[in-house]
Amino acid sequence: MTASIPLVDLDDRSLARRGILPALLCAVLAYSLMQTLLVPALPQLAASLRLDAAGSGWILTSYLLSGAVAAPVLGALGDRHGHRRVLLVSLATFILGGILCALGGGFGVFLIGRVLQGAATAAFPLALAIVRHHLPVERQPAAIGWLSGALGLGAGIALVIGGVIAEVSSWQWLFAVGALLGAVALVLVAVLVPRRSARTASGSRIDVAGTALLSGGLLALLLAVAQGAAWGAVAAAALLVLAAVLLATLWVVERRVREPLIDVRVLARPAMVLVNLLTLMLGFIPYAFYVGLPALFQAPPGTGFGMTVAATGLAMLPGAVLVVIGGRLAPVLLGRMPAAVVAVIALGAMAGGSIGSALMAGSLPAIVVFFSLVGLGNGLGFALAADLVSRMVPRDEIAAAVGVNGVLRTIGSALGAPVTMLVIGGARGASSFTLLFAIAAGVSVMGAIVGGAIRAPRPGTIPG
DSSP: OOOOOOOOOOOHHHHHHHTHHHHHHHHHHHHHHHHHTTGGGHHHHHHHHTOOHHHHHHHHHHHHHHHHHHHHHHHHHHHHHOHHHHHHHHHHHHHHHHHHHHHOOOHHHHHHHHHHHGGGGGHHHHHHHHHHHHSOGGGHHHHHHHHHHHHHHHHHHHHHHHHHHHHHSOTHHHHHHHHHHHHHHHHHHHHHSOSSOSOOOTTOOOOHHHHHHHHHHHHHHHHHHHHHHHHOHHHHHHHHHHHHHHHHHHHHHHTTOSSOSSOHHHHTSHHHHHHHHHHHHHHHHHHHHHHHHHHHHHSOBTTBOOOOHHHHHHHHHHHHHHHHHHHHHHHHHHTTSOHHHHHHHHHHHHHHHHHHHHHTTTOHHHHHHHHHHHHHHHHHHHHHHHHHHHHHSOGGGHHHHHHHHHHHHHHHHHHHHHHHHHHHOTTOOHHHHHHHHHHHHHHHHHHHHHHHTOOOOOTTOOOO
């Protein structure tokens, strides 16, 4: 599985004609928009679908759960059967899900649509694998920076777009916009991305046992994290035990399979463990702000700023833009200093932004500035983690490894939502937001410590 694979020989002019990167950026944006596009419209959605608080939680949770399975499983299938082919399938599934959600038909049909939309979570690991296969080594860090920036930008600008749509139209248009962008991405990928990766293992067998164990373990873990508070301590503990058993069994089984879904020996390397732990924290910190800041901005004066949904999105827009700048800055820094130093800079920026937000939670301009600093660090961190994972694994296993890394980011985000609601719930006093930002600062500091311990291959190094 680790045999040396030659890069596709494409010159820069040919690459420009093909437009590989713009097509992949569009695919990643389609997925990342749907992470937060619904957040401003959640009350409208819950009322229309006649959902209680527990039911409303499934609007976001179903997408996270589906994505947690789709990212590593579809990533591994892409490694075996062609990244472009699997990316097209994931985008088509995403579009179908969006159409189902937009057409309505009850909460059951809506939930099926959200699960189908989660297939687009595989867009990022598949796009990263396509970059590693088809772009020259010297252009890969910049491309990874763009893709990582798009990942954060989509989640940020979705709050603005979602807020505007929620105020001027019905929630169905949220899914229409997502499906339309997915359709554009599907066409661009079909036309501009080469038909074959450097390796297409069409004859490989599907690792049924590995797929079942990984899917079951991740579902149990995500359910414990996302629904544990609603279902109670006993159910959460049972789910965690089930997840531990299934993932431990996966570890044993995958070490004995000739062509495993996930190469667990690569994931067990100390550097990879640290990168994945860092990614978990990178998922938690921004999500605490994504959930907490709208509550702060829209809370009545005295506690918050009494802003509208649309104004809230605009106030958060600079932070989303800085995510892209951070992603673009990452390859520049990685070319000049060790990855551990870049990790400390990224998490240090997030810590500084979180501390500033905690100390000046009563000042709107200060919050906007400090959240932008969090966004800058977030973009740096996303790009760093993606680059490190793709450097640490063989090229024919990149999509699966990045998919697993993405699951950890999802778990961090899933942890961020309930922790945030627990801290700012109830009366939502001003001090609760200070506490929330202080928690984000503490996680950022821990992330800086973890990042500082990472030892990684030099840029341009690609395992066999």
